[in-house]
Amino acid sequence: MASENPMAAEYIKHHLQNLTFGQHPDGSWGIAETSKQASDMGFWAIHLDTMGFSIGLGILFLWLFRIAAKKASVATPTGLQNFVELMVEFVDNSVKESFHGKSKVIAPLALTIFVWIFLMNLMDLVPVDFIPRIAHDIFGLEYFKIVPTTDINATLGLSLSVFFLIIFYSIKMKGIGGFAKELTLQPFNTPIMIPFNFVLEMVGLLAKPVSLALRLFGNLYAGELIFILIAILPWGVQWALSVPWAIFHILVITLQAFIFMMLTIVYLSMAHEEH
Amino acid sequence: MNLNLTLIGQAISFAIFVWFCMKFVWPPVIAALEERSKKIADGLEAANRASRDLELAQEQAAQILRESKDNAAEIIEQANKRANQMIDEAKEQVIADGKRLREAAQAEIEQDVMRAKEALRAQVSVLAFAGAEKILGATIDEKAHSEIVEQLAKEL
Numbered sequence: 001m002a003s004e005n006p007m008a009a010e011y012i013k014h015h016l017q018n019l020t021f022g023q024h025p026d027g028s029w030g031i032a033e034t035s036k037q038a039s040d041m042g043f044w045a046i047h048l049d050t051m052g053f054s055i056g057l058g059i060l061f062l063w064l065f066r067i068a069a070k071k072a073s074v075a076t077p078t079g080l081q082n083f084v085e086l087m088v089e090f091v092d093n094s095v096k097e098s099f100h101g102k103s104k105v106i107a108p109l110a111l112t113i114f115v116w117i118f119l120m121n122l123m124d125l126v127p128v129d130f131i132p133r134i135a136h137d138i139f140g141l142e143y144f145k146i147v148p149t150t151d152i153n154a155t156l157g158l159s160l161s162v163f164f165l166i167i168f169y170s171i172k173m174k175g176i177g178g179f180a181k182e183l184t185l186q187p188f189n190t191p192i193m194i195p196f197n198f199v200l201e202m203v204g205l206l207a208k209p210v211s212l213a214l215r216l217f218g219n220l221y222a223g224e225l226i227f228i229l230i231a232i233l234p235w236g237v238q239w240a241l242s243v244p245w246a247i248f249h250i251l252v253i254t255l256q257a258f259i260f261m262m263l264t265i266v267y268l269s270m271a272h273e274e275h
Numbered sequence: 276m277n278l279n280l281t282l283i284g285q286a287i288s289f290a291i292f293v294w295f296c297m298k299f300v301w302p303p304v305i306a307a308l309e310e311r312s313k314k315i316a317d318g319l320e321a322a323n324r325a326s327r328d329l330e331l332a333q334e335q336a337a338q339i340l341r342e343s344k345d346n347a348a349e350i351i352e353q354a355n356k357r358a359n360q361m362i363d364e365a366k367e368q369v370i371a372d373g374k375r376l377r378e379a380a381q382a383e384i385e386q387d388v389m390r391a392k393e394a395l396r397a398q399v400s401v402l403a404f405a406g407a408e409k410i411l412g413a414t415i416d417e418k419a420h421s422e423i424v425e426q427l428a429k430e431l
Contacts, residue, residue, distance in 0.1 A: 157285025
């Protein structure tokens with residue numbers, strides 16, 4: 001068994017490496033062949049697998065919903081339209097419950113977040129070796145990670161967008177002065193405490209996108225890691241672990257998508273309200 | 276697990292997806308939902324109104340039925356009265372006719388009697404002459420004695 005360990009470690013590492021395209025330190029552009037090469041590319045590199053799958057799933061989501069939206073009518077809905085209306089109504093209710101202002105952006109934003117993240121998470125349920133094997137054998141790609149939300153870049157990209165929206169709405173609703181006041185005169189409303197308040201509020205503000213991104217990433221990363229660990233086991237017993245974990249994971253991926261959506265709504269509604 | 280351009284790429288695609296969803300997906304679906312809920316509310320209201328109308332109509336129908344029953348009873352009563360009247364009239368007519376006929380018959384009978392009496396009177400004079408002839412055995416001058424006989428006949 002000891003001899004298998006290096007192989008297992010290799011296998012796990014291999015599965016956790018994205019397909020990275022960027023500039024090698026020597027100046028040439030290309031796809032990283034090893035993890036070392038990938039990290040050497042620094043910031044100006046891009047994960048082709050994450051981008052490809054997330055955009056593909058985003059387009060799938062919008063395509064499906066657009067079909068239903070075009071057909072949307074007062075008549076009794078059927079099939080896809082029924083499902084889409086269910087989702088829209090669910091998101092609309094969630095937004096109405098926690099967001100009391102008026103905004104045309106927040107409800108569609110929440111819908112996009114929920115469905116898109118759910119679809120990206122859903123990729124976690126595809127057997128871990130399935131698509132990477134195809135990518136390797138047919139397209140000759142060394143690394144391939146199909147779950148975009150197990151890439152910190154993807155979740156951070158989402159949460160930073162939400163973060164900018166928080167700042168945008170805070171300034172739009174309260175003005176720059178109001179927003180500055182909110183950051184400096186809370187929780188202690190005295191001029192002396194301004195530096196302390198500012199540090200406290202900044203931490204709170206910055207914690208929002210970071211916690212959003214890390215929560216989603218952490219849950220999905222851990223989930224995928226367990227799938228990979230199960231995949232190391234002899235093939236005959238894998239099902240005994242992977243099936244229960246996959247069933248449990250259905251809950252996790254839905255819940256994480258929902259949490260991300262709800263927290264986005266809550267943060268934005270906080271940005272809209274005066275304290 | 277390197278932070279790199281993917282982050283910005285994700286943010287951009289996220290923004291585009293949200294924009295698309297906001298522009299082309301959300302409004303038609305939510306409009307349809309709202310319209311449907313409005314239609315359902317209207318339908319429920321219409322149903323309520325219809326049941327109220329039905330109640331009213333039933334009441335009206337009962338009222339009309341009652342009125343027509345009253346009318347019918349009245350008409351029947353009138354008809355009965357009229358029939359009785361007609362019967363009475365017919366009876367009176369018959370009685371009057373009978374009386375008239377009887378009177379006519381009586382007058383005729385009286386006339387006949389009178390005629391018979393006249394005839395008899397005439398015959399009596401003839402008979403009287405014949406009787407007298409036989410008794411006297413001689414011819415009586417009819418012209419001389421007819422005056423006396425006629426006087427006699429008148430007395431009869």
